[in-house]
Amino acid sequence: MSVFNKGLSKTRRSFFGRIADMLGSTDIDEDTWDEIEAILIQADLGVDTTQHVLSELRKQGYRRTDDLQQGLRAVLAAMLETPPPMNISGRPLSIILVVGVNGSGKTTSIAKLANRLNNSGRKVILAAGDTFRAAAIEQLQAWGERINVPVIANQPGSDPASVVYDATEAAHARGKDILIVDTAGRLHTNYNLMGELAKMKAVSAKVVPDAPHEVLLVLDGTTGQNALQQAQKFREMVDVTGVIVTKLDSTAKGGMVFSIFNELKLPVQYIGLGEGMYDMVSFDPEIFVKSLFDEN
Ligand SMILES: Nc1nc2c(ncn2[C@@H]2O[C@H](COP(=O)(O)OP(=O)(O)O)[C@@H](O)[C@H]2O)c(=O)[nH]1
Ligand SMILES: [Mg+2]
Numbered sequence: 001m002s003v004f005n006k007g008l009s010k011t012r013r014s015f016f017g018r019i020a021d022m023l024g025s026t027d028i029d030e031d032t033w034d035e036i037e038a039i040l041i042q043a044d045l046g047v048d049t050t051q052h053v054l055s056e057l058r059k060q061g062y063r064r065t066d067d068l069q070q071g072l073r074a075v076l077a078a079m080l081e082t083p084p085p086m087n088i089s090g091r092p093l094s095i096i097l098v099v100g101v102n103g104s105g106k107t108t109s110i111a112k113l114a115n116r117l118n119n120s121g122r123k124v125i126l127a128a129g130d131t132f133r134a135a136a137i138e139q140l141q142a143w144g145e146r147i148n149v150p151v152i153a154n155q156p157g158s159d160p161a162s163v164v165y166d167a168t169e170a171a172h173a174r175g176k177d178i179l180i181v182d183t184a185g186r187l188h189t190n191y192n193l194m195g196e197l198a199k200m201k202a203v204s205a206k207v208v209p210d211a212p213h214e215v216l217l218v219l220d221g222t223t224g225q226n227a228l229q230q231a232q233k234f235r236e237m238v239d240v241t242g243v244i245v246t247k248l249d250s251t252a253k254g255g256m257v258f259s260i261f262n263e264l265k266l267p268v269q270y271i272g273l274g275e276g277m278y279d280m281v282s283f284d285p286e287i288f289v290k291s292l293f294d295e296n
Helices: 003-007 009-014 016-023 030-042 047-059 065-079 106-119 134-147 160-173 193-207 225-237 256-264 285-293
Strands: 094-099 124-129 178-183 214-220 242-246 268-272 280-282
Touching (some): 003 280, 003 285, 009 016, 016 065, 047 065, 065 285, 106 124, 106 178, 106 242, 160 178, 178 193, 256 268
Parallel strands (some): 094 178, 094 214, 214 242
Antiparallel strands (some): 268 280
């Protein structure tokens, strides 16, 4: 079983993998459409994306449920896209800002990404920009030690923008080519996250023109459609360039990935399929859809 296949087993077993059994091999009637609609809604594609899928399917004029199943796979696949290569040439220093609400999986995803890049020969350095809690800084430092990537940090409560500045200096001094910045994600009204992110962006741009080169939004896949609302909030604060969807291994709501494409029109760069260092894969539309339907 592939990483994809194993990681997506909850969504597959609860929904898409059952479609064949549910629909059987008969003529299509109104009940068929109701059943498909129910499955898509339960898999958390959201109302708009579900309606899009149904209308695309109805256009095909299928008569038999067997054809409908194949058609569904095709319509779902057509919504997805292979992510473009990230803009991280490393010349000069490439900066990746990672944003998202607390608990979405930012720090873990940063470690996984840093490890991938490091293993492919890139020279990576991390900035502990979530300075609100000591534990957040320590968590990134612990990962840094495990994956053998340096982490630039300051005292808890210090200005995250100055951590970013220090990290760019360190990156230059140590000949690193990619800086990944961890950030805080408290969406409280009395806390100026927008100001904090804007300041981190400004500091990056001052040191390296065009930085940050990528702004990756981390969305918790287990929160389904709520993650889409968070995404809208973050997009109002910062120019998001791509998405990492985490925790798809622990949810049956994997259908939310389709609405990210259909409604947010943002590329999904990676998906998280577990807590371990290697449990994050580049998003591949074909393998994703296949893994949602087929056991092998
Ligand atoms: N099952 C699973 N857990 C994950 C995944 N990514 C992150 N987590 C867990 O989610 C929790 C929060 O992650 P963390 O990186 O601290 O989130 P942050 O607050 O956004 O930095 C931790 O317990 C992680 O181990 C994933 O892809 N799958
Ligand atoms: Mg964190």
